Amino acid sequence: MISSDPKQVKAICFDRVHLEGQTGLEIARKNGAYKFLPTVLKDFDGEKIIDEVKKSGLRGRGGAGFPTGLKWSFVPRNTGRPTYLLCNADEGEPGTFKDRDIMRFDPHLLIEGMLMAGFALGVKDAYIYIRGEFLHEAQVLDAAIEEAYAANLLGENILGTDFSMNLTVHRGAGAYICGEETALIESLEGRPGRPRFKPPFPAVEGFYRCPTVVNNVETLATIPAILEFGGEWHAAIGVPNNTGMKIFSVSGHVNKPGNYEVPMGTSLKTLIEEYCGGLQHGTLPKVIIPGGSSTPWLTAEHYDTPLTYDAMMKAGSMLGSGAIIVMDETADVIALTRRLAHFYAHESCGQCTPCREGTGWLERVMNRVEAGQGCEDDLCVLSDAATHMAGRTICALADGAAAPILSLLKHFPDEVRARLMEKAA
């Protein structure tokens, strides 16, 4: 049970994930699922909900960290067109695996969060866009949704109120870019997932050109607790401007990889040493990628950085989706960079010149460099090609593709140079 005392809160999204049978409606309800929903439908209105969410300080958990209440307040009202709510369950950012656990262990939490968000925004049709590989998770959600329909928690006149909402699970089919919200919308419209330029923003013109809100699974799963205990309660968890709990997916060279929900502001070092059982080799990490593969690397120097959007920014990186990839002293950072370069070259949607051509170029140069067949000029090529794709494209994939390359060059130039020499040797 979530404590109403912010100091005592141990988990929000993961509060029930460990409970056996939690995917079934009956058990979920026994454990508090949909408990507060009738109150929301009866006593709250859109304005009040958005207000609470604003007060909570909740920032989007999908990667960009945009304030959720503010995003919802951008949705125009009474346009005569439907408003859509889309849950981003694409979870493709390398290193991220948190949304999967919410969906497979506590699907009703997500459904409840979507109902509340949908109620706040006047939504009639909502969709969960889940990555195609998560077939099992999609099936769990489908079963939960079916139960919810049967219990009048979805569909027409939910719980006897005027509010009606449909919810559909929509599977992607293998494209990282579909996690980008406008690509997700394109994909949901039955097209290749090529991001749209902004403006117009989805809040104004999204799914079928109608007002649309796209939120991450974790973001939506946080809503029920915020409404039950109040925005101020949530704002008291974590640190100012970086409030609440956050799930961190930790992988790589740690002894106990996995998902850990901790208060915002916990330090990287604490998370890794106290929760994840420390590094596999040695005591200091060689590289930490704090927010998924698209975020710039940190090194041991920043081991103490608090896990907040602001502190990570200050340290030169980003909190992103909270996917922490840890490398200890045994890591081959060049091989890793090459592998990530391959990832972005494979996943670029192909529309923007610098991303389409740049990602392929970077990969090919990295292939050579890793194989010890590089030359000094390659360093300049890598740096130029990466620098001029970032921030010059429709979406941020190109920035993500540049990050590992630029990080490698920034933190390990000597290691790269040494590898270049191998050919000569």
Add this chain to the structure above:
Amino acid sequence: MTTLFINDEEITVSAGTSILEACREHGADVPYFCYHPELSVAANCRMCLVEVEGWNKPAASCCTPVGEGMKVTTQSDALSKDREMMMEYLLIHHPLDCPVCDQGGACKLQDYTMEHGAKHGRYAEAKRAVIDHDLGPFVSTCMTRCIHCTRCVRFADEVAGTGDMGVLNRSDHMRIEGIVEEALESELSGNLADICPVGALLDRPSHDITRPWEVTRHKSTCTQCPQGCDIVIESRGDEVIRIKADVDGVEPWICDRGRYVHDAFRAEERILKPAIREKSGFVEVSWDESIEAVVDLLKGKRVGIVFSPDWSVEGLASIRLLHDTVFQDAKVAFDLHRRDMRVFVFEEGFSMSSAQIADADQVVILGSDLRQRLPILMQGLRKRSNEGKPVIRIGAMNYRTNSELSADALIRPRDWVAVIARAMQQLKDLGKTAAGMDAWLEKVEVRHEAGKLLADALLSDSCALLVGEEIRSHIDAAVLIHGLDLMMRAAGHAEAGSDGRNLIPEGMNTQLLSAAFGDIRASVGDLFDAANDGDLDALLLIGSDPLGDGLFSMQAKRAMGKVPLVQVGAIMGEVSEFADVILPAAAYSEVEGTFINMEGRIRMAEHPLCTIGEERPLWKVMMRMIQGFGKDVPVVDLLELRTRIEGFLPEMAAAWSTDDHDLCLSVARNRDADSISDGIEPAMSLDVVSRYSMYREGVWVRASSYLVEAGSIHALDDVLVHPNTLQAAGLNVGVCKVRTASGDFDYHIGVREDVAEGVLFIAKRGIAGDLSCEVMASLGGGQ
């Protein structure tokens, strides 16, 4: 309006304009590839980056709307580096084959490489090669050169409406692909080569023939349909290499008919020297000898003159001068599709501009295959449909438009009067009426429900009627047009400024034709019948080919077999087999002259191509003939000729004395032409409708090998009917007997749901073309 600063200069543009468009309007140079003013924004090339003060990264100007007080910079060191890098990204996979590429010299990639690119590329890895594909007879591809700007894909989707091009794969495996069979379906396919900024999509007919810097450009007017598009003819010496849309012209696109007809200019069928028929065939002779032969044949004879409406205004006027000086009593005819010679209340031509039609609340197409007839106008309607504005069609065939129609009704030609009556009744019941309406309505008993579509459209604030060939060639055309006119007046769509009456004409220059020939014109069919009946002694054909075009080929053939024929023209055609003398007249690309399109828009061709034989402008040929007949030559130069023309059409004076390119003539009105239905029941069960094909109709088209090839791709069955029609007659697909007033014929009959029930659709000229002259028919079992 929004005020912003571009390179410190304060400018004001309408709100919502993109930064790129604001820069273009104000002459600030911003490079771009994917942007195209006629296509949706894709923002994928990222070449158009600019800096906006206070923004932490450069902005793509094509997709960023202007903001109040925004400070935009288009030149800086950082931007130069960005552009250099953009070029480097684009060029890593681009082949270095500029010397053998048709686009070389007119290539954005090449130009920008010079302007923005680095001296050397640094890409040292493997290059991508992409397979080519077949996009029909007019476009060849070299896809390895593609820069993925997706202009072609957007063109196919948004303009051609075929959607047959797409983007396959992703990342740097992404490639553009077309689905062959469907690419051929676009009558606008030639534009693909023009919009491709690099050498990936190329003009196939001019492939590997010339380099852009070798050609001379001649502004001209296309006379291949009444749209009269502004074109640029590119030639090397006297050889036409290609025809393109004039970038400064009214319409951004031209159709394949107007574009690829150019090989006809040098076709074998060209008439380049005067010739007379001897036993052995044609013998080339001098101009003097040929004129003598003409005089021998025609002097003192009862002559019938049939001419094409597509000559220049000057040429057409000179035909009238020939008539007035030499053949005062001659019958004159020019419209190969008109059966009803009673005066039409609104004459041929448009009272609206294409832009006004695109903006109207409602557009109703009445009996026209608009995509074949006026492909560029249809493109405008497609654009309008894409924006969700209605386009309604009523007619005998569900002609493909490549766009969604908002409403559609299939009717038989004999139903028109009932359709109009139904609509008129609705207006009347709502208290909207016009003088003469009751009298018209009184004569029509039947009502057809399709009239509701028409009436509903008429009730909007602005309504454009596009009256097509099914009505224009109707035996009761005058009655139908009068009915339409009454309704347009009743609904308030006939006033100056909001006049929605548009009759799609036979060809160019209709405004002049009405003015210059209104008093002497005859029906083409009657004229040939007269020759056949011994009431005419000889025929003079001027550019017209009634055997290949129009509805009267059967009568024409009979008449030509009976009386001597003099042919004046640029292309031989089937009629030459009957000609006794042939005189060469210059092609439209070879004359200095004036052209008027269906909207009344006036264009002057001033820098023609050189002639390639002994052909002369038509007006000179006419003067030469007048001289041959021993008469005084009425005019000796273009100036004098134009003064004469001002006598018919005073408005032309203004056109010749200004540079105003927007000048438009108004359409002739005949208010007192109140034709009323005589209510006679049709005698046979089926109505005959003949197809108009842009790849088959017209003397120039039939002489163009490219268009003939395209025509063979677009062929349909000979004769088509609705399956129910065939079933009702108890017949099956195959050879059946077609019974008509002029006899019974065996034809292969196919079925198609697109044809209205009760209609016999003549789909293919040449085989079933002779049936076109029939109005009605019935079906019986085959041999």
Add this chain to the structure above:
Amino acid sequence: MSGVEQVRFTEQRLSEINAVVKKYPAARSALLPVLHMAQKDFGYLSMEVQQLVADTLNLRLMMVREVVTFYTMFREQPTGKYLMEVCTNAGCMLNGANELVEHITKTLGIKVGGTTPDGMFTVTEVECAGACGGAPVVQINNEYHEKVDAAYMDAFITKVNASAEGDQA
């Protein structure tokens, strides 16, 4: 599937497709779900199947082609009975995924992307499977297998081969 046989959906499938279409504002949104169904029914998305999907949803073939070629889970070629997709992205790579791929391909005697001659196994490398906590991860016919090692894969392959032999006997 023989080449001449016309591909078509079963009646039941068609009614499922109709139900799916109803969940969206426009039919084209059903394209991904219907392609998933088609791939399940026909094994892979041949041109005929793509045409069938286009016809069923009343879309242009080109729209279907664009989608099929964009998404990696849609396959235009048949695969082995067991499609083994090994994640080799960061989390898995750091925990031995490359070595695992090498082991599997060596055991089966094929290259990455290849299929065993008996049509039983196809091995591919895929991007981050979203389960890095269980690295290295192998999806076998869309089922996740986590913390996989060489012994695990050997056991799996042995089991499959044994039951295949059993079938033949």
